[in-house]
Amino acid sequence: MSQQLLDCLIQMIVDKYGLDAAQLSPHTRFEDLEFDSLVMLELAVALELRLGIPVSDEELLSVESIGEAVELLDAKVVAA
Structure with missing residues (x-):
């Protein structure tokens, strides 16, 4: 997992x-943040x-946590 992408x-979640930030980690689930489909679209x-x-x-x-989102981003960077 890329620390830079994490x-x-x-930071994007904090800003938006x-x-x-102290409450967020790779294990933080979007569901626990109460992010619905509209928020995920915005993200x-x-x-x-x-x-x-x-x-x-x-x-x-399709991802459940911040860490899984970073893994998805990592895979897209590698594939590009």
Whole structure:
């Protein structure tokens, strides 16, 4: 898991949703953050805009945690 992508994703969540970075880790589940499908869609768009990594909302909805999202992003970077 890329620490750089993890840090970036956590910072995006902190900036966009006002959460405390100290409460977020790779094990943090999106369900526990009460992120619904609309929030996940917004996050997918923000990831593509900020990182240039295209992620569909369906792909992001298929992951349960921040760590799984980073693994998805890592796989997309390697495949590119």
